[in-house]
Amino acid sequence: MKKPKLVVVGNGMAGIRTVEELLTLAPDLYEITVLGAEPYPNYNRILLSPVLAGEQEFKDIVLNPLSWYEENGIRLHLGKSVARIDRHRRTVVADDGTEEPYDRLLLATGSMPFILPVPGKDLKGVISYRDIYDTETMIATAKAKKHAVVIGGGLLGLEAANGLKIRGMDVTVVHLGEWLLDKQLDVTAGQLLQTSLEERGLTFLLQKQTAELVGNDAGEVTAVRFKDGDEVAADLVVMAVGIRPNTALAESAGLHCNRGIVVSDALQTFDPRIYAVGECVSHRGVAYGLVAPLFEQAKVCANHLAQLGIGQYKGSLLSTKLKVTGIDLFSAGDFMGGEGTEDIVLSDPAGGVYKKLVIKDDQLVGACLYGDTADGAWYFKLLREGRKIADLRDHIMFGESAIGDAGVQGQSRAGAMQDSDEVCGCNGVCKGSIVKAIKDKGLFTVDDVKKHTKAASSCGSCTGLVEQILMNTLGSSFQETPKTKAVCGCTDHNHGEVRKAIREHHLTSHKAVYDFLEWRTPNGCATCRPAVNYYLISTWPKEAVDDPQSRFVNERVHANIQKDGTFSVIPQMKGGVTNASELRRIADVADKYHVPMVKVTGGQRIDLLGVKKEDLVSVWKDLGMQSGHAYGKSIRTVKTCVGSEFCRFGTQNSTQMGIDLETMLANMWSPHKVKLAVSGCPRNCAESGIKDVGVIAVDSGWELYVGGNGGIKTEVAQFLCKVKTSDEVKEYSGAFLQLYREEAYYLDRTVHYIARVGLDYIKQRVVDDAANRKALYERLLYSLEGLPDPWAARIAGAQKNEYIPIKLVTAGEPA
Amino acid sequence: MNAPLNTEQWLRVCAVTDIPVLGSRVVERDAGNIAVFRTATDNVFALLDRCPHKAGPLSQGIVHGETVTCPLHSWNIDLSSGEARAPDVGCARRFPAKVENGDVYLALG
Numbered sequence: 065m066k067k068p069k070l071v072v073v074g075n076g077m078a079g080i081r082t083v084e085e086l087l088t089l090a091p092d093l094y095e096i097t098v099l100g101a102e103p104y105p106n107y108n109r110i111l112l113s114p115v116l117a118g119e120q121e122f123k124d125i126v127l128n129p130l131s132w133y134e135e136n137g138i139r140l141h142l143g144k145s146v147a148r149i150d151r152h153r154r155t156v157v158a159d160d161g162t163e164e165p166y167d168r169l170l171l172a173t174g175s176m177p178f179i180l181p182v183p184g185k186d187l188k189g190v191i192s193y194r195d196i197y198d199t200e201t202m203i204a205t206a207k208a209k210k211h212a213v214v215i216g217g218g219l220l221g222l223e224a225a226n227g228l229k230i231r232g233m234d235v236t237v238v239h240l241g242e243w244l245l246d247k248q249l250d251v252t253a254g255q256l257l258q259t260s261l262e263e264r265g266l267t268f269l270l271q272k273q274t275a276e277l278v279g280n281d282a283g284e285v286t287a288v289r290f291k292d293g294d295e296v297a298a299d300l301v302v303m304a305v306g307i308r309p310n311t312a313l314a315e316s317a318g319l320h321c322n323r324g325i326v327v328s329d330a331l332q333t334f335d336p337r338i339y340a341v342g343e344c345v346s347h348r349g350v351a352y353g354l355v356a357p358l359f360e361q362a363k364v365c366a367n368h369l370a371q372l373g374i375g376q377y378k379g380s381l382l383s384t385k386l387k388v389t390g391i392d393l394f395s396a397g398d399f400m401g402g403e404g405t406e407d408i409v410l411s412d413p414a415g416g417v418y419k420k421l422v423i424k425d426d427q428l429v430g431a432c433l434y435g436d437t438a439d440g441a442w443y444f445k446l447l448r449e450g451r452k453i454a455d456l457r458d459h460i461m462f463g464e465s466a467i468g469d470a471g472v473q474g475q476s477r478a479g480a481m482q483d484s485d486e487v488c489g490c491n492g493v494c495k496g497s498i499v500k501a502i503k504d505k506g507l508f509t510v511d512d513v514k515k516h517t518k519a520a521s522s523c524g525s526c527t528g529l530v531e532q533i534l535m536n537t538l539g540s541s542f543q544e545t546p547k548t549k550a551v552c553g554c555t556d557h558n559h560g561e562v563r564k565a566i567r568e569h570h571l572t573s574h575k576a577v578y579d580f581l582e583w584r585t586p587n588g589c590a591t592c593r594p595a596v597n598y599y600l601i602s603t604w605p606k607e608a609v610d611d612p613q614s615r616f617v618n619e620r621v622h623a624n625i626q627k628d629g630t631f632s633v634i635p636q637m638k639g640g641v642t643n644a645s646e647l648r649r650i651a652d653v654a655d656k657y658h659v660p661m662v663k664v665t666g667g668q669r670i671d672l673l674g675v676k677k678e679d680l681v682s683v684w685k686d687l688g689m690q691s692g693h694a695y696g697k698s699i700r701t702v703k704t705c706v707g708s709e710f711c712r713f714g715t716q717n718s719t720q721m722g723i724d725l726e727t728m729l730a731n732m733w734s735p736h737k738v739k740l741a742v743s744g745c746p747r748n749c750a751e752s753g754i755k756d757v758g759v760i761a762v763d764s765g766w767e768l769y770v771g772g773n774g775g776i777k778t779e780v781a782q783f784l785c786k787v788k789t790s791d792e793v794k795e796y797s798g799a800f801l802q803l804y805r806e807e808a809y810y811l812d813r814t815v816h817y818i819a820r821v822g823l824d825y826i827k828q829r830v831v832d833d834a835a836n837r838k839a840l841y842e843r844l845l846y847s848l849e850g851l852p853d854p855w856a857a858r859i860a861g862a863q864k865n866e867y868i869p870i871k872l873v874t875a876g877e878p879a
Numbered sequence: 880m881n882a883p884l885n886t887e888q889w890l891r892v893c894a895v896t897d898i899p900v901l902g903s904r905v906v907e908r909d910a911g912n913i914a915v916f917r918t919a920t921d922n923v924f925a926l927l928d929r930c931p932h933k934a935g936p937l938s939q940g941i942v943h944g945e946t947v948t949c950p951l952h953s954w955n956i957d958l959s960s961g962e963a964r965a966p967d968v969g970c971a972r973r974f975p976a977k978v979e980n981g982d983v984y985l986a987l988g
Contacts, residue, residue, distance in 0.1 A: 516966050521953075587901060587919050590941040590948030590955075613901040617939040617950040625950055629936040869905040869912070870893050 067095045068167035070369065071156055073146045073313065075100025077109055078342025078358040079172030080128055085366030087136055089584075093370060096138045097164050099156070102195060103143040105130050108506060110355055110538065112199050116227030120503075122196060127506040149317035151335060168337055168369060171314055171325060175307035175343035175353065180215065184277030189285040190301045193224045202302065206231035209299035213237075213288050215274055217244040221304035225266055228300075236267045236296055238274060238288065248395045252411065253418050253434040260391060260416065269296070277301060309344045309351050324351040329376045331365035341365045348379055355538075356380065359508055367556070374556050374582055383444050394440035394535075397430035397447050398422055405429065408461050419461060426452050428460070439463035441531040452822040455782070464528060487533065488519035488526045495533060502537045510534065552591035554583050559809035563599050572600060572608040588614075595810035598697065601733060602805050605847035612863060618695035621866065622854045623680055626673065631680060633672040635689035636730075639704040639722035639742075640668030646689060653686050666774075667701030667739065669694065681867050684855040691855040693731070697811070700739045702726040703751065707744030707761065716761035718744035721790055725759075728794055729801070731851040732844075735808040735817070738801065739774075753781050756804075756814040757797045762786075766793050770800055770826065771818040779815040782823050785831045799830045799837040802844035889977070889984040895921060896981070903938045903947070906985070913974060914938035915983060916958050918945055924958035925976040925985050931956075931969025 070086075072079045075098050083096060100106075104126075111125040133140045144158040155165045177192030179185050189205070191198050206212075206228055214225040217239030225235045237244075243254030244261075258268055269290075278287040278295070289295045309324035320326045320334040324346025331339050331347075341361045343353055352358060357380035367375030383396035401407055401422040410419040415435070421443065422430035427450050431443040442464040446453065453460060481487070483496030501507055501516045513530050514521040520530045550556050557565075562581065571577050577596050578588060588596065593614035600608035612620045623631035635650070650670055654662050660674035669692050675683055684691075693699055702725045705711065707718030722742040732738070741750040742759040751774070752758025758769035758781045765788040772781025787796055803826065808817035818826060830837050858867070898904045898917040905928060906913040912928040914937045922945070928938045935951030945958045955964040961973035975986040 585944055587943050589943045589946075590953065593941060593943065613899055613942065616941065621939070625936075625939060627933070627935075627951065629939070865897060865899070865904065869907045870897075870915075871907055872890070872892070 067093065069165055070094035070096045070168045070170065071164050071166035072096065072098045072170045072172060073156060074170075074172030074174055074342070074344075075102065075106055075140070075142070076172060076174050076342065077106065077127070077355060078174070078362055079170060080106040081359055081362040082170060082172065082341050082365050082369070083136075083138070084128075085363050086369050089366055089372065090370035094168070096136075097141070097166075098133070098138055099141045099144050099146055099158060099162075099164070101143065101145040102197075104196060105133065105140075105142075107196065109195070112193075112196065113223035113227060115196075116199050116202055116224065117230050118227075124503065146313055149313065149338075151317055151338075154337065166337070168339065170365070170369070171333070171338060171340040171344060172342045173310040173313055173344045175351075176310050177303060178306040178308050179303055180274055180305060182274055182276055184279055184285065185303075187277055187279040187285040187301075188283050189299060190277055190303065192303050193220055194307075198302075202228060202300065203231060205300045206233050210234055211236075211297045212300045212302065213296060213298040214302045214304060215288070216304035216306070217241065217268070217270070218247065218304060218306070219245065221302070222261070224302050224304055226261070226264070228302075229264060229266055233300070234267075235265075236269060236298075238269045238272050238290075238296075240271065240273055242271060244268070244270075245393075248399075249393065249434070250400055250420060250432050253393065253395075253420070253432050256413065256416060256418055256434050257391065257393060269294075307343065307353055309346065311344060314340070314344070322346055322349075329364075329378060330368045330373075331361055331377060332368065339365050339369065347377065350379060352380060352382075354382060355508065357382070372582075372584060376556070381448055383440070392433075392435060392437040394433040394437040394443075395431060396440070396444045397428075398424075399430035399432035401430065408457075410461050421460060423453065423457075426454050428453055438532065441528055441535060445528075445531075449820070451819055452824075455819075455823060481533075487529050488517075488521075491518040491521065493517050493519035498530065498533050499537050502534060508534070508538065551595055552589055554585045554588050554592050555581060557581050559595065562596065563603070563809075566596075566599050566603050570604070572604050574600070574611060574614060590616075594619075594697075598733060598735060598810050602735075602847070606850075612866075619697070621677065621680065622691055622695060622858065623675070623677075624695040628674075630674045630676055632694075633675050633680065633683055633687075634665065634669050634692040634694035635687050636692040636726075637669050637689075638726040639702055639719050641704075641719060641723065642670075649687055649689070653683055656686065657683055665694070665701075667694070668703050669701055678867055678869060681858050685859045689855075690730075690853045696733065697736050698734055698738065699726070699729040699732040700737050702729075703739070703741040703755070705742075705744050705749035707742075711744055713747060714744035714761070715763045716744055716766065716790075718742040718750065718759075718761050721759060721761075721766075721793060722750075724790065724794065725797065728798065728845075728848075730848070731853065732801070732805075732848055734801070734805050735810050736813045738804075738814070740797070754778060755781060757781075757800065759793055759797070764788070766790070768793065768796055768800075771815040771823075773813050773815045775813070782818070784823075784827065795837065795841045796830060798844045799840035800826065802840040803829055805844070805847075806840075888988075889986055892983050892985050894981055895923060895978050895983050898923070898983070901942045903940075903942060905936075905938045908987070912936075912938070913985065913987075914947075915976065915985070916942050916947060918942065918958070921978065923976045923978050923983050925974040926956065926958065926961050927972035927974075929971060930954055931963055931971050932967065937971060 106128040108125040108127050114120040146156050147159045149156050155163050157163050177194045191201055212228045212233040212235045214221045214237045217237050225237045229235045243251050244258050245254055273291040275291045276289045277285050278289055280286050285298055285301050287295050288298050311321040311325050314325045315321050325333055325340040325344050327333055327340050327345045327347050331341055333340050342358045360380055361377050364375035364377040405422050405424045408421045417435035420432045428446045433440055481495045484494055486494050498517050498519055505516055507513050510531055520527045550558055565581055597611055597614040601610050617625050623633055657679050659672045663671045665671050702722040704719045704722035708714035708716055738756045740757045741752040741755040743750040743752045744761045752760050754772040754774040758772055760767045767786050768784045769781035770784045773779040804814050804817050892906050901919055903914050903916045913925050914928040916924045928936050930937055930949040932954045935949045937947050937949055939950045940947040946955050948955050954967050956971055961971040963969040977984050
């Protein structure tokens with residue numbers, strides 16, 4: 065069968081990224097032809113500034129070498145501009161007469177620099193800053209001439225000015241606005257930026273309007289003249305006053321354009337066979353000029369070209385960073401503020417630091433940082449998530465490192481780190497290898513970096529640091545990918561949408577979910593299957609069937625896999641209380657099965673490490689104890705202190721309270737692991753302050769704390785309420801855990817869930833609304849009722865094959 | 880790379896129903912255990928039970944499509960070729976496997 069033809073007009077970052085995305089989704093669907101006006105393969109346009117500044121060479125910024133086109137069977141026409149599109153015959157015609165028929169056409173014609181319509185704009189030495197040709201012209205001019213004038217004090221203009229200065233020219237920046245980067249910074253930050261650029265030797269003329277470019281008899285530019293009559297000498301004039309979507313081709317073909325080629329959320333133009341991506345498009349009235357939105361568009365467009373038809377582009381939120389070495393600035397969102405917003409400002413002009421955070425309705429809506437941008441990524445994350453910040457407000461200005469502790473102090477150091485400094489402690493990845501991968505492989509997102517370098521792919525605590533390294537390396541082009549992240553590559557739906565569909569459409573099996581939500585893969589992957597399994601069984605207890613093959617090995621086998629493939633066994637010891645008979649049996653098992661290590665765990669349990677899989681069932685049987693659930697996204701342990709029974713300070717029987725809670729919660733699956741603790745007095749020996757649910761006894765009752773976590777990032781639990789009786793402890797903590805089970809996303813700990821919905825919401829649902837609390841508590845008890853102890857079930861013969869290896873009969877038998 | 884194997888000597892290991900759908904069984908062998916996988920479409924594949932990354936037991940991983948994800952560090956291994964999926968690089972040894980009349984046969988060469 066003949067393949068349909070896809071023709072791509074534009075060999076730049078947006079077009080080729082779309083082709084790359086398409087090739088991963090449907091490698092053999094189309095016969096692909098690319099036409100590019102420039103004589104080069106696809107290169108990283110955003111790294112032109114480092115090339116101009118002499119920090120990189122052109123060959124370093126090529127994203128797809130010619131061999132890439134060849135390997136993927138793409139026909140490439142370089143140096144050919146497309147002159148017209150014949151939509152009736154479905155062909156495009158290049159200026160040299162080359163004709164290419166298409167079944168689908170992708171327009172990625174990018175943008176044109178805006179050239180001020182002033183006399184002299186066509187003189188020699190007047191250029192824009194757009195492509196490698198312009199960059200090379202600037203480098204060559206800097207060798208021979210002295211005076212450069214950059215018109216436009218925006219990101220591109222300042223990067224050009226900085227590069228030309230480094231190349232040895234006297235540079236004057238002319239800007240119409242009141243301060244530099246007036247689209248990206250507020251006035252204070254803009255002035256700080258100007259001061260430090262002046263220290264580097266740049267000259268600025270603000271609020272100056274260019275009237276004319278003056279030339280000599282040879283037609284070369286010699287000066288810039290302003291409306292007020294002033295003049296400044298110029299051998300080179302760089303116009304960096306903005307870009308215009310390049311729509312001439314689309315318009316001549318009769319496609320609807322309005323400051324860009326108008327596209328739908330599917331990146332489709334008004335002609336359904338023609339798609340458009342990148343700087344040439346206008347989506348919901350916005351044309352983007354930064355790279356991250358283009359990549360989001362590329363992903364969605366590729367999805368539709370691959371005939372999957374489920375991607376939707378909903379627009380992008382932007383942040384800004386200047387790629388001038390040694391100058392740190394960052395802005396995002398509504399950093400100017402206005403009606404109904406509040407500002408938090410830190411200003412230290414002498415120290416060159418200025419930070420402004422704009423808050424509206426208890427959410428961060430804008431940020432403008434100068435001098436210290438270490439927390440830019442974090443603020444941007446808060447901004448995108450739109451989370452409530454009441455709990456952070458006191459110290460939000462001091463950054464993420466002021467909030468967390470263990471292991472995240474590095475957050476503020478990305479810029480200052482040496483190449484040999486370790487970023488990811490789990491996988492031993494240093495900064496140098498990440499930077500190299502970003503540059504060599506053309507990576508743009510944290511997910512790309514995770515895949516290629518393994519950094520941030522294990523515990524994830526260095527994600528913020530990786531995000532920052534991306535920002536520092538890519539400059540203004542970096543943005544973290546979509547605001548609402550898809551569960552995995554199998555679908556575009558996010559966790560919330562999957563959960564909602566399961567609830568609202570009463571889906572009770574994996575197949576029903578994948579069919580209903582049009583999963584791209586027949587049976588998911590190792591990321592989405594466990595999540596879907598959890599959503600099914602937690603939404604429809606006693607109805608949805610738990611699928612062991614969709615569980616990670618630990619939950620399938622009910623023991624913890626170790627690096628050598630053996631397992632660890634932790635029997636249940638409610639509240640950490642055991643007795644001589646249990647200890648004897650544990651000792652006997654350790655002897656009988658040659659257990660290499662017996663260890664006390666952090667959760668007050670005993671761990672038998674190094675048990676062979678085939679021995680597991682007999683080990684459980686010999687122990688005669690129940691599963692301690694130390695292996696699952698489930699209830700783990702309830703840690704206790706000795707309490708009023710023995711301790712001279714104890715105010716309540718915390719040990720029994722712990723045992724009761726552990727009994728109530730036995731066999732509970734949850735979005736992530738759940739740990740509890742009960743302390744008998746405020747000395748808090750059971751460490752209730754860092755548990756998902758922490759209970760602290762006081763003389764008059766019990767205090768309940770939620771959302772604590774002693775893991776990757778230590779989080780102190782927040783006070784929920786105080787109750788009187790132990791039945792209330794069970795009801796309130798049970799209701800909170802059920803709320804978490806019903807609403808949190810898979811792999812979110814309680815702290816992440818609370819950060820998303822806000823503690824006030826939790827209080828309102830669990831503390832203030834008694835009827836709702838009782839309903840939650842009842843749903844918890846209902847879903848736990850009748851669940852068998854998994855070890856007992858397996859001793860009785862459940863999933864027998866899982867544990868028994870097949871022995872080979874030595875003599876082969878012919879088929 | 881897989882050495883040429885003598886596929887004349889097919890060895891019956893179990894019934895296909897002995898392996899869970901989207902699951903696996905371990906076949907014990909002195910020269911290294913073999914993981915036998917069953918896909919949703921009842922195709923059966925056999926790989927040496929050693930991830931090319933850090934020797935994790937592939938038999939304990941989650942099977943999806945024609946891929947298994949290693950339980951230790953989540954490398955994705957293609958069941959039909961034994962090759963790690965990009966960007967990881969490595970290969971687990973592959974053994975010919977077939978299903979006939981509901982029985983699973985391996986050729987161990």
